[in-house]
Amino acid sequence: MPTLNRTVRVMARSLLIGVVTLLFLTPFYVMLRNSLMDTRGITSPDWQWWPSSMHFDNFTSLFSDPSLHMADGLRNSLTVALISAPVSTLLASAAGYAFARIPVPGRGLLLALVVATLMIPGSATFVPTFVVVGSLGGVNTLWGIIVPGLFNPFAVLLFRNFYLRFPKELEEAGRLDGLGWFGLYRRVALPSSASMLASLGALAFIDSWNSFLWPLVIGQDPGSWTAQITLSSFLTAQTINLPGLFAGAVVTIAPLVVMFLVAQRYIVEGIATSGLKG
Amino acid sequence: METEPQAAPLPGTTRSATPSRTAAPGVPRSRRTDWRAIGVFALMTAPILIGIGIFKYVAIGWSFLLSFSKADRSISLGHWVGFANYSQLLGDPDFRKSITQIVLFTLFIVPVTFAASLGLALMVHRIRRGRALFRTTFLIPAAVSYVAGSLVWKMCLFSSLPGGLANTVGGWFGASPTPWLQQVSPPVYWVVIVTLRLWLQVGFFMILLLAGLQGIPKEIYEAAELDGATGWRKLRRITLPLLRNTSVAVLMLLFIAAFQAFDEFYNLFTGGGAATSGAATAVKPPLVYLYDKALGDQNYGLGSAGSFVVTGLIVLVTLLQGRLTGFGKSEE
Numbered sequence: 001m002p003t004l005n006r007t008v009r010v011m012a013r014s015l016l017i018g019v020v021t022l023l024f025l026t027p028f029y030v031m032l033r034n035s036l037m038d039t040r041g042i043t044s045p046d047w048q049w050w051p052s053s054m055h056f057d058n059f060t061s062l063f064s065d066p067s068l069h070m071a072d073g074l075r076n077s078l079t080v081a082l083i084s085a086p087v088s089t090l091l092a093s094a095a096g097y098a099f100a101r102i103p104v105p106g107r108g109l110l111l112a113l114v115v116a117t118l119m120i121p122g123s124a125t126f127v128p129t130f131v132v133v134g135s136l137g138g139v140n141t142l143w144g145i146i147v148p149g150l151f152n153p154f155a156v157l158l159f160r161n162f163y164l165r166f167p168k169e170l171e172e173a174g175r176l177d178g179l180g181w182f183g184l185y186r187r188v189a190l191p192s193s194a195s196m197l198a199s200l201g202a203l204a205f206i207d208s209w210n211s212f213l214w215p216l217v218i219g220q221d222p223g224s225w226t227a228q229i230t231l232s233s234f235l236t237a238q239t240i241n242l243p244g245l246f247a248g249a250v251v252t253i254a255p256l257v258v259m260f261l262v263a264q265r266y267i268v269e270g271i272a273t274s275g276l277k278g
Numbered sequence: 279m280e281t282e283p284q285a286a287p288l289p290g291t292t293r294s295a296t297p298s299r300t301a302a303p304g305v306p307r308s309r310r311t312d313w314r315a316i317g318v319f320a321l322m323t324a325p326i327l328i329g330i331g332i333f334k335y336v337a338i339g340w341s342f343l344l345s346f347s348k349a350d351r352s353i354s355l356g357h358w359v360g361f362a363n364y365s366q367l368l369g370d371p372d373f374r375k376s377i378t379q380i381v382l383f384t385l386f387i388v389p390v391t392f393a394a395s396l397g398l399a400l401m402v403h404r405i406r407r408g409r410a411l412f413r414t415t416f417l418i419p420a421a422v423s424y425v426a427g428s429l430v431w432k433m434c435l436f437s438s439l440p441g442g443l444a445n446t447v448g449g450w451f452g453a454s455p456t457p458w459l460q461q462v463s464p465p466v467y468w469v470v471i472v473t474l475r476l477w478l479q480v481g482f483f484m485i486l487l488l489a490g491l492q493g494i495p496k497e498i499y500e501a502a503e504l505d506g507a508t509g510w511r512k513l514r515r516i517t518l519p520l521l522r523n524t525s526v527a528v529l530m531l532l533f534i535a536a537f538q539a540f541d542e543f544y545n546l547f548t549g550g551g552a553a554t555s556g557a558a559t560a561v562k563p564p565l566v567y568l569y570d571k572a573l574g575d576q577n578y579g580l581g582s583a584g585s586f587v588v589t590g591l592i593v594l595v596t597l598l599q600g601r602l603t604g605f606g607k608s609e610e
Contacts, residue, residue, distance in 0.1 A: 017401060021415050027430050027477065028418075030443060034434055045440035045449075091325045098322035102315050110327060117334045121592045123538040123565060127572045127585040128341030129333060131353045151329030181318040210423035212541045213565070217573060228425045235429055236548045245433055249426040256421035264414060271482060272489035 031253075034246035035059070042242045058247040069222045070248060073230030076219075077209055077252075080145050080226060085205035088150045089197055096159025097185045100166075111160070117153045123213050130217050140221040145214065149207075155200055158273060162196055163189060199270030202263050209256055227252040341582040349579035363583035373584070376564045377591075383563070384536040387475055391532055392525070394476055395483035400513075402484065403491045413488070417481040424541030427478050432459060432546050436470045459546060462560050467546075471561075474542055479535070483528050490524030491517070526603045530596060537592050540565040564588050 034042050035058055037051040062070045098104075099111050129148050138144025166189060174188045190197075215226040225233070231252050234245050260267060340355075345364070348357040367373050402412050419427075435443045436458035445455040459467050494517065502512055518525075543563050562570075564584065572581030 013401075013404075017405070017412065020398070020401070021412065024415055024419060024477070026443070027422075027427070027435065030434050031426075031430050042434070043439055043441050045446075047441070047443075047446045091329075094322040095326040098319045102319040102322075103312075104316050104319040105311075107319070110323065113335075114326065114330055117330055119593050119596065120334060120338070121534055121538055121589055123540060124568075124588040124592060125338065125341075125585055126565075127568060127578065127581040128337035130572065131341050131344065131578060131582070132333060132337040135353055147329075148333045151326050151333060153326075153330060156326055181315060182322070185322070206421065210425075212423065212425055212544075213569075216544075217569070228423050231423075231429065232425045232545055235425070235432070235545055240433075242433065245429060249429050253422055253426050257418060260418055260421045261414070264417070268413075268417070268485055271485040 031246055031249055035243065035250045037243060039242045042246075055243060058243040059251065062244060062247050062251060068244070068248075069225055069230045069233070070227075070251065072223065073225050073227040074251070076142060076145075076225060077227040078255075079142060080215075081205050081208040084146050084149055084208040085201045088152050088204050089155065089201040091150060092152055092155035092200070093159045093190065093193060093197060094185065095156045096161075097163050097189055098181075099156065099160045100163035101171075101184075101189075102181050114153045114156055118157070126213055126217055129214075133218065139218060140224045141218075142224060144218045145224070145226065149211075149214070152204070154274070155204075158200065159193070159196070162193065166192065195266065195269065196273070198263070198266040199273060202259070202266045203270040203274065205259070206256060206267070341578075341585060344579050345582035345586055347579050349577070349582070351576045353578050359579070363579045364587070367580060367583050367587065372562065373564070373567055376562050376567045377587075379561065380537055380539065380563045383471075383539065384533060387472060387536050388529060388532045390472065391476060391479055391483065392529060395480050395528065396487055396521075396525075398480055398484040399487035399491055400517075403488060413485075416484055419477050420479075420481040422478060424474075424478060425545050427474050428542045428545035431470055431474045431542075465560070467561065470546065471542060474546075475536075475539075479532075483532070486528055487521065487524055490521045494520045526599075530599055533595060533599070534592060537588070537595075538565055539563050540569070544569070 033048075033050060036054050036056070037048075038055050041048060041051055062068060066072075095114075099107060099114075133139070133144050133148055136144075138147070170188055170192070171184050174184050179187060210228065211226075212228045212232070215229055216232070219225045219229055222233075231248050234241070234248055340353075343355050344353065346358055346360060347355050348359045348362070349355075398416055402409060402416065405412055437443075437445070438455065438457035438460055439445065440449065440455045442455070442458075444458065445453075448454075448456065456466060458470050461467070498516055498520075499512060502516055507515065540563065543561060543566050547561055565588070568581055568584045568588070571577050571584060
């Protein structure tokens with residue numbers, strides 16, 4: 001009897017895994033299906049598993065009509081993410097190294113001031129940040145979207161802890177070669193933190209690409225919209241172009257899905273590192 | 279470190295005759311200020327310190343003062359009104375309702391997301407062949423933005439049309455089409471909100487918990503099996519206790535994310551046919567309320583006050599949770 005019992009359990013578990021997998025993939029399938037259909041097909045009460053005729057023009061018309069701001073949005077998103085991810089990660093790494101290694105009076109106090117801001121929830125304080133960025137003239141500019149997100153106290157803390165565990169022997173060798181503190185960071189510590197930089201950089205890229213509230217607050221003029229704001233404007237428009245809506249979703253998701261498939265190792269590592277803080 | 283110049287042996291009697299103006303030899307090494315180290319330290323930390331100084335400390339300080347000023351369509355200080363903004367805010371039934379709603383939402387979504395992430399992590403952890411493939415499948419939704427997710431949920435999965443997926447599946451079982459997002463009673467729109475958030479978040483937290491699971495030594499399970507422990511007992515007596523630190527971190531992250539919910543509420547309930555319905559006005563979490571006040575009405579005094587009330591609540595709960603669970607004690 002135990003063997004039968006076991007077989008049933010294994011089968012039940014496989015079935016559960018199968019059902020959950022299907023549920024997770026359904027939204028992607030639906031999105032792709034609808035992006036290749038016409039409005040009639042999408043709204044039809046008779047469910048079609050796959051479009052009878054493919055409407056690839058849904059994608060081309062996204063870019064041929066400049067009033068949709070899809071190309072602008074993608075370009076802005078790419079600019080913002082390509083600047084924020086490396087810059088915020090490098091700034092955190094440099095500061096993390098200094099906090100971990102360079103003995104300077106008052107270092108503990110400064111670190112405490114940085115770490116204290118971890119308590120401040122990012123989104124809920126969009127009003128204070130808007131007051132400052134607005135007074136500096138950052139409304140409707142890309143720098144207004146980028147700059148406030150460049151200073152990540154959590155990444156500073158993660159890098160500091162990483163460099164604290166970094167073997168001192170490597171740096172001793174560099175010191176004998178006459179390197180100063182910055183040289184040690186540039187030539188010894190930084191090259192050894194490539195995987196940490198890639199992990200946190202990948203996470204920063206994802207966060208930047210998908211962020212919505214802050215670009216919405218700052219980008220009031222369509223010229224400074226990111227892809228997410230463009231997509232949201234499709235959803236809140238007076239008349240809704242259903243196929244365009246889904247094609248837009250596919251286009252804004254595609255870069256990150258590709259990145260998840262290519263750089264998954266770093267993303268998984270990044271998530272695990274940022275959670276191990278506890 | 280630079281090499282020290284050769285220090286001439288100073289006889290004790292001549293010490294008073296040579297007042298040290300510079301960092302002269304003879305001054306104990308530990309008390310000498312290393313200006314070069316300070317310079318490098320300053321350069322390497324300056325961007326972060328200045329950035330955090332401006333965008334956190336100055337921003338919050340300024341906004342704090344604004345919350346005590348009448349700042350309608352302006353961000354200049356000076357027109358002090360005491361607690362007027364706070365009393366207007368707390369006196370507004372819409373704001374109080376938004377707080378009640380977000381508290382209920384948080385109380386529901388946090389445990390549900392945690393349980394789902396843990397279930398998924400345990401499931402993936404047991405898979406022997408093709409684990410990476412399943413892990414990728416469950417993680418991929420984390421690549422999707424709340425905007426794109428809302429769009430798919432609103433316009434297809436839970437579309438009010440008979441052609442929406444939920445209504446199609448319902449139709450197979452003879453149910454009539456449901457206006458998922460428009461109907462106020464019963465509030466089926468919560469199904470839409472909860473499933474969307476689960477789909478978007480579960481993969482990320484599954485990865486965190488998987489990392490925790492992988493940190494539990496196999497020997498403990500083997501020893502427990504020798505003692506005759508079964509699946510459920512092993513989960514309760516070994517896995518959950520040893521996953522405590524990760525779980526506390528996950529719960530805290532989930533709480534902070536849920537309390538600041540904005541994206542999906544904004545995108546599900548603004549425009550696109552939902553605006554005219556009752557549900558659009560029925561569901562408005564605090565951040566959407568603040569967005570309307572600060573960006574719509576441009577009342578920055580009231581907006582600042584609201585920011586502080588919401589931030590205060592989050593900080594309070596986080597501190598309380600940290601106290602109760604001893605979170606962060608292992609740090610430093």
